[in-house]
Amino acid sequence: MNPHMVLRVVSKLLIPIIIVFGLYVHFHGDYSPGGGFQAGVLVAVGVMLYALIYGVEEARRAVPPWTVRAGAALGVLVFAGVGVASWILGGNYLEYEVLHPDTAYKAGQHLGIILVEIGVLLTVFSVILAIFYAFAGRAPDIPDEEW
Amino acid sequence: MIDMIVTDPTLLIEYTLMAMLLAVGVAIVRLRDLFAVVMLLGVYSLLSAAWFVSLDALDVGFTEAAVGAGISTLLLLAAMLLTARSAEPVSAIRHWSAFAVALAGGAALFYAIGDMPAFGDPDAPANAYVGLQYLERTQADIGVPNVVTAVLASYRGFDTLGEVVVIFAAGLGVMLLLGMGGRKPRKDGEGEE
Known part of the structure; x- marks a missing residue:
């Protein structure tokens, strides 16, 4: 029997909850504490927990390094792209009001904040995971007797 | 101090957390086994996260819990696996000089507390x-x-x-x-x- 049976079962239950909580922290960031930074960290922690229990190679199969590399750049592009979009729509750089015609409910502001926070989430998640892969890919996995 | 705690029981939580932070800090300084040190650093972060929450800094609190207790612990663990498992003994002179620097820095901070506005x-x-x-x-x-x-x-x-x-x-x-x-x-x- 695998010596980490309890860890494996518990982490399998916990990882989806951690990731959903991370996304909640992101999309509820307008109303409660949190936002893209914290959400990115939480989602990355979910993947890192997976790597810790099942090994880095398994995690690399679940979230391949190329997605992490692309995600880091994509996040910055999304953030900067929202600025360019508001430019094209006739506003100043990162002036969110022009993104949505409904000015009574500040829909443009809500939309802009959620979009730039998605950029933050992508970059933070990817960079943390990239640093983790860079370190953990070089370190040997912890041998069983040291747990 | 006792009557302050009676009027505001949350102070008891804060004092307890501070005492635990101090105990963990001393343990980290004393230990040679780096695996234990890394784990205790995670505990230290978790305790600070709890302390931030008790100061109503909720977002700082859970960032500290995720970054300090989660990610830093894992990265330090990976760094430890790549280098050494236990710290070299350090001479007493370096211990005491580090202690003197920490004491001087702490004293300066305590001196500055008088000029700080009250919490909130x-x-x-x-x-x-x-x-x-x-x-x-x-x-x-x-x-x-x-x-x-x-x-x-x-x-x-x-x-x-x-x-x-x-x-x-x-x-x-x-x-x-x-x-x-x-x-x-x-x-x-x-x-x-």
């Missing part, structure tokens, strides 16, 4: 000028209940873009230096590249 003081500079403006205007300007998010993503959107670029640059630096594939050294001793 509405007349404190942090709450009085631009902070008050944000609190008054966010509802009309942005329409978002969480003022922190409004400042971070909308009023100071350009700063946050800069921060994201900084994070991206940091990740890029690590990727360029260490690579992402985690190529393990080849067995024939040829080296990596």
Whole structure:
């Protein structure tokens, strides 16, 4: 029997909850504490927990390094792209009001904040995971007797 | 102090957390086994996260819990696996000089406490000028209940873009230096590249 049976079962239950909580922290960031930074960290922690229990190679199969590399750049592009979009729509750089015609409910502001926070989430998640892969890919996995 | 705790029981939680932080800090200094030190650093972060929550800094609290207790612990663990498992003994002179520096720094901070505004003081500079403006205007300007998010993503959107670029640059630096594939050294001793 695998010596980490309890860890494996518990982490399998916990990882989806951690990731959903991370996304909640992101999309509820307008109303409660949190936002893209914290959400990115939480989602990355979910993947890192997976790597810790099942090994880095398994995690690399679940979230391949190329997605992490692309995600880091994509996040910055999304953030900067929202600025360019508001430019094209006739506003100043990162002036969110022009993104949505409904000015009574500040829909443009809500939309802009959620979009730039998605950029933050992508970059933070990817960079943390990239640093983790860079370190953990070089370190040997912890041998069983040291747990 | 006892009557303060009776009137405000949450103080008891804060004093307990501070005492636990001190105990963990002393244990970290005393230990030689780096595996235990890394684990205790995680405990230290978790305790500080609890302390931030008791100070109503909820978002700082759970960032500390995720970054300090989660990610830093894992990265330190990986660094430890790549280097040494236990610390070299340090001479007593270096111990005492480090202690003297910490004591002097701590004394300076204690001296400065007298000039600090009380916790949550509405007349404190942090709450009085631009902070008050944000609190008054966010509802009309942005329409978002969480003022922190409004400042971070909308009023100071350009700063946050800069921060994201900084994070991206940091990740890029690590990727360029260490690579992402985690190529393990080849067995024939040829080296990596």
